[in-house]
Amino acid sequence: MAHDASQPQQRLARVGKATTEKPAARWALIAISLLFLLLMLFLPLTAVFVEAFRKGLFAFIKALGDPETFSAIRLTLIVAGIAVPLNLVFGIAAAWAIAKFEFKGKAFLTTLIDLPFSVSPVISGLVFVLLFGSHSVLGPFLQSYGIKILFAVPGLVLATVFVTFPFVARELIPLMQEQGTADEEAALSLGASGWQTFWYVTLPNIKWGLLYGVLLCNARAMGEFGAVSVVSGHIRGQTNTMPLQVEILYNEYNFVAAFAVATLLALLALVTLVLKTLLEMRYSAEIAASRRH
Amino acid sequence: MEVRVEKLRKEFERFPALHHVSLDIRSGELIALLGPSGSGKTTLLRLIAGLEAPTEGKIFFGEQDASYKSVQERNIGFVFQHYALFRHMTVLENVSFGLKIRPAKRRPEAAEIKKRAFELLELVQLSGLEKRYPAQLSGGQRQRVALARAMAVEPNVLLLDEPFGALDAQVRKDLRKWLREIHDQTGHTTVFVTHDQEEALELADRIVVMSQGRIEQVGTPDEVYDNPNSPFVFGFIGQSNCLKVRISNHEVWFEDRPIGVPAPGEREGEALLYFRPHDIQILDGCGGCMAGVVASSRRVAGTRHVEVDVGSGHNPVEIELPPERAAGIDRSRIAFRPTKWKIFRP
Numbered sequence: 001m002a003h004d005a006s007q008p009q010q011r012l013a014r015v016g017k018a019t020t021e022k023p024a025a026r027w028a029l030i031a032i033s034l035l036f037l038l039l040m041l042f043l044p045l046t047a048v049f050v051e052a053f054r055k056g057l058f059a060f061i062k063a064l065g066d067p068e069t070f071s072a073i074r075l076t077l078i079v080a081g082i083a084v085p086l087n088l089v090f091g092i093a094a095a096w097a098i099a100k101f102e103f104k105g106k107a108f109l110t111t112l113i114d115l116p117f118s119v120s121p122v123i124s125g126l127v128f129v130l131l132f133g134s135h136s137v138l139g140p141f142l143q144s145y146g147i148k149i150l151f152a153v154p155g156l157v158l159a160t161v162f163v164t165f166p167f168v169a170r171e172l173i174p175l176m177q178e179q180g181t182a183d184e185e186a187a188l189s190l191g192a193s194g195w196q197t198f199w200y201v202t203l204p205n206i207k208w209g210l211l212y213g214v215l216l217c218n219a220r221a222m223g224e225f226g227a228v229s230v231v232s233g234h235i236r237g238q239t240n241t242m243p244l245q246v247e248i249l250y251n252e253y254n255f256v257a258a259f260a261v262a263t264l265l266a267l268l269a270l271v272t273l274v275l276k277t278l279l280e281m282r283y284s285a286e287i288a289a290s291r292r293h
Numbered sequence: 294m295e296v297r298v299e300k301l302r303k304e305f306e307r308f309p310a311l312h313h314v315s316l317d318i319r320s321g322e323l324i325a326l327l328g329p330s331g332s333g334k335t336t337l338l339r340l341i342a343g344l345e346a347p348t349e350g351k352i353f354f355g356e357q358d359a360s361y362k363s364v365q366e367r368n369i370g371f372v373f374q375h376y377a378l379f380r381h382m383t384v385l386e387n388v389s390f391g392l393k394i395r396p397a398k399r400r401p402e403a404a405e406i407k408k409r410a411f412e413l414l415e416l417v418q419l420s421g422l423e424k425r426y427p428a429q430l431s432g433g434q435r436q437r438v439a440l441a442r443a444m445a446v447e448p449n450v451l452l453l454d455e456p457f458g459a460l461d462a463q464v465r466k467d468l469r470k471w472l473r474e475i476h477d478q479t480g481h482t483t484v485f486v487t488h489d490q491e492e493a494l495e496l497a498d499r500i501v502v503m504s505q506g507r508i509e510q511v512g513t514p515d516e517v518y519d520n521p522n523s524p525f526v527f528g529f530i531g532q533s534n535c536l537k538v539r540i541s542n543h544e545v546w547f548e549d550r551p552i553g554v555p556a557p558g559e560r561e562g563e564a565l566l567y568f569r570p571h572d573i574q575i576l577d578g579c580g581g582c583m584a585g586v587v588a589s590s591r592r593v594a595g596t597r598h599v600e601v602d603v604g605s606g607h608n609p610v611e612i613e614l615p616p617e618r619a620a621g622i623d624r625s626r627i628a629f630r631p632t633k634w635k636i637f638r639p
Contacts, residue, residue, distance in 0.1 A: 182373050182375060182377035183377050183379060185344055185364075185371070185373070185377065186371065186373060186377040186378075186379075186442075187379075187390070187394075188344075188364045188365060189342060189344070189364050189365075189369060189370070189371040189443075190390055190391035190394070190442070190443075190445075190446055191365045191368070191391055191394060191395060191446060192365070192390075192391075192394045193365070193394075196394050200379075200390070200394065201379055204379075204381040205380070205381070
């Protein structure tokens, strides 16, 4: 009896091992990933901070206090402050339309939302130059009314909105699809208006996913370089955002100042990462199951 | 409140879900929409609620035409299959939601809302759980919160979509009895959808049997069980046997012999004989009866279900016997005759 019982167990143990690598292979894989992360992520990040503080804390603070740098920080905050709320509204609207209605061209709209991810940011910027440049139709027309799009804040906002609009929508679509429409129907059947339903039922249901999307959207909006660079015109103290300012300072061999601004962007990235991890840990069930970012 | 449905038709993108359905729901009755999946029962319920718009036809609430009223204007209470409780609100907040969101002039005072919510929670036996969130409740408790929430707005009619569908068997039975009690206490006109005939038979005042977007029969549980008006209803409600027979000389013939079942007034020719497994009589000898070999038997609760092979080309017949009569009859020959039956034409 005992012999009979032990035999299948042995066989099971052998089968169980089939999905597990040998310890050596396991350690090798872990070591490779760690080494890669160390070389490609951790070292550069450390270098940014080391370079920024090379000439001491005082030089660092002085570099950030420079009027042009200060204006770049301000501009980045303004652009993100406009672009992120716009994409929040747009993202909710698009996700609502796709997740809760049936209409023709839905698949096409879904694909279209992903477009900014597949287009090179430089092209995204060029699109706006073509639309609003001095040789376009719209540019001179708006110019005649004193409205300046290119090489001004509106252009920066447009380019940033374009590049970052998938973040909120893509976070919300799978979430809202999964939640279905029963909650909304329940609210309506109890007499709630459309707006009340959205405010008291839909929004609380998606709030963590929404926050997650906004966080990613904001990180990208503040860090965007390519598209913004094309439409900015690089006017010092006026149309330079933080990433553009880093480039200018670096090209002028002003390393301490360049890296000082870079530390701010790096800090933003770290804070985003920490918040993102916290959100995922606490509300993973309420944030979309599929992570593609 | 009375609800009247007149020649209601509904198409989903050219696919017909409901064909010219008419139905009178009496004030205060508990009525079941019973049918297999795809029979249009949920569509009918959602049309009455105003969650779907009809392609054609009218819906009356009392004397008022409600066909073009929005779901909010109809003032109904809807209990969803998976309850659709607001997960970020407590039980109390869920129940008071319908009153809280009313415009100021129709909204009771906060204290009054709270009082009403507590009364309802007591009615559904959930006192003491008002601070819990839906995730902290069992399936049966969620179901009861959903019902309390729907009743809080004092609806014209209560609509329940598969109210017990997501619960396990024992809880289902308890809740069924409990729902009947609540209905008798509150007297709301109540329509519920179910695919479980046992549930409909036990709970409803009247049953609407539906199939493929049409109403097959409307009647009390006794009527639809004892006097089904179509082969579908006979087959769908309760157990049944169907045999290919022939009518000849005002008698039912099976294969080459009459089986002792009179058919006065029936037209000659091919027919289908329907009877229930328990509506039979076992005979000793056989001079004009059905006979066959017992193929298998199994014990179901208080009776034994015996499958009898009555000949090639026919479905085996299932009959119910008291266990003591069924002892040791396997593989032996058995003679019987239906005592109650219905004849339908193929």
